[in-house]
Amino acid sequence: MKKLLMATAATALVAGGAFAEDVKLGVILGFTGPIESITPHMGDGAELAMKEVTDSGNFLGGSSVESVRADSTCIDSGAATSAAERLITSDGVKGIMGADCSGVTGAILQNVALPNGVVMVSPSATSPGLTHAENEDNGLFFRTAPSDARQGVIVTNVLQDRGFNEVAITYTNNDYGKGLADAIEAEFEAAGGTVTTVAAHEDGKADYSAEVGALASAGGEVLVVAGYVDQGGNGIVRAALDTGAFDTFYFPDGMVGEKLNEDFGAELNGSFGAHPGTDSEGAEIYAGMASEAGFDGTSAFSPESYDAAALMMLAMQAAGSTDPAEYKTHIMDVANAPGEVIFPGELGKALQIIADGGDIDYEGASAVDLIGSGESAGNYREIEFVDGKYETAGYR
């Protein structure tokens, strides 16, 4: 009897696997931690793409895609590594959409993705240190966000176009902050500007008046806050406004969030910044789809998350396999020209074109164009504060 039961169970399992597959993709983002206010919109974005692919019925002979969420914490590499390990070994995901912050992304890549040979597409890790020019990543790592080396150029252009030539920089003391601050300093000085000081701040402190005191001493027309909007970056801005040390700020990607409007409002009028974003047709379509699905599609890195998930699934379709070793080489193909241009909401059509042997050029929500070792060339949305909230000032 026991044997019969086991045999039946085994048959059921085999039968289940042979037909329409249930493909699992991991979504590992910092649902707790310093960027917890923007990650829900990122996760929802990725899951929107998966739902669209599943609903189309065109994916690998009618397979469905299921999301498995995990918490990267954004800062704790140990916790992120074990969460990713769990995704791969226990949930059996075929690819990872994530992680978000550069430090944990590097840790997961080295400790989990590389040894297990699983593809990772990060929507928001921007550290220049993650660029793999020598194929150290075995072609497994991609990002739909641009490297901060590119952001350094953007910051410099935005500041100098507005006529500022002397800035102070403060950064959150981790891989992301350090990488970004270095990039900004190098570019800004190369363009003839003066950086009065580059000082780190620690997240999670109650009081930043000492840090701001030092920055104020160094001086500068604008304070560049390369931090997190839910953490130290917020405290720095608060202390700088209270003591009158600075009244104009530049906000890089990690600082642009609704929380700035809520916490500071009109106090920030005249400040500005930029985060990855585009005015392409795709962004607009995506924002519409997102608000229909009940989340904010203009939130930082939400479009990139949709694109990251979409790219993996399109590559799987192109490879005709969910095996990371096979589909990893197809990601660049589906992302770039030649082929038919694909916008958000057209994933079903794209899958059909690929199945019919055609070529696609995935444009997506963030105007994806992968360069180099597989990172986005980068489009930035410039914002500025008018009447107590930030508005789009242009695109670069």
Added chain:
Amino acid sequence: MDLLNALVALLNFVVVPATAYGAQLALGALGVTLIYGILRFSNFAHGDTMAFGAMVTVLFTWLFQSWGIGFGPLPTALLALPIGILGCIGLLLLTDRMVYRFYRAQKAKPVILVIVSMGVMFIMNGIVRFIIGPGDQRFADGERFIISVRDFREMTGLREGLALKTTQGITVITAVIVVALLFWFLNRTRTGKSMRAYSDNEDLALLSGINPERVVMVTWIIVAALATIAGVLYGLDKTFKPFTYFMLLLPIFASAIVGGLGNPLGAIAGGFVIAFSEVTITYAWKKVLVYLMPEPLEPDGLVQLLSTDYKFAVSFSILLIVLIFKPTGLFRGKSV
């Protein structure tokens, strides 16, 4: 004019923040020092006691705010403060009954009580996080500034501005009132005198008919009030986050030990010594010096002795220096 600018910059970035911080540390250190003097152990749970008192106050502040009760230009938290103190008294008396009384009856050594207080610390730590969560909580309301930078610049026409936050003003005024009340109580009332007698010589105090349980109870009540007030003032001035209170433990103990453990006057002095050292050593003096020095002598660098990351290292170093050269502290407390 330059001299005035230098003075204002110094006030804005050093004197005002350090004074408010010093007052908060002093109130915290007073609690630690009272427990050390009368109950004879170092209470590691003090930081989390502050967090608990502040948490009760925050919860009631929110309740008052939802009822639309305000305190005019002052923060509503001051209205909720008495309730916070009551909640904290309840917690400390309960802890004493359930934990410390057992060890007192056993005549446990101070070092055992220190370890016990660490256990209590972890439990309080958990309770606070469980009730209000580990994140930042905003509860400050009312007028933000007594003088804001912009107003000050317009009033005086100086280049440098001076900001005086309402919370900084309240902190210093409340601290002065609380300290005055405490000293009056310790020196003038019968209960205060019996507490000091118990602290000086336990056996002699018992012989002269002082009820030890009553002394202990009154001590916990005073400590609860001090801790809650310190916690709320710190939270109002900075931000309420349970973890930061745990981090405050080091500067608070440094203040109490520098001033002389068991000596209330020392705790206050110690608080200000630690606060001013932390701020002046990590401050970048360039701004002030540029105003003061003739042009050729103006510094190029930031003139910062230590990066602000090393704030706690300052408390530690002062603690070490005092313990090596003057173990009883500046005001002759008990040696550790």
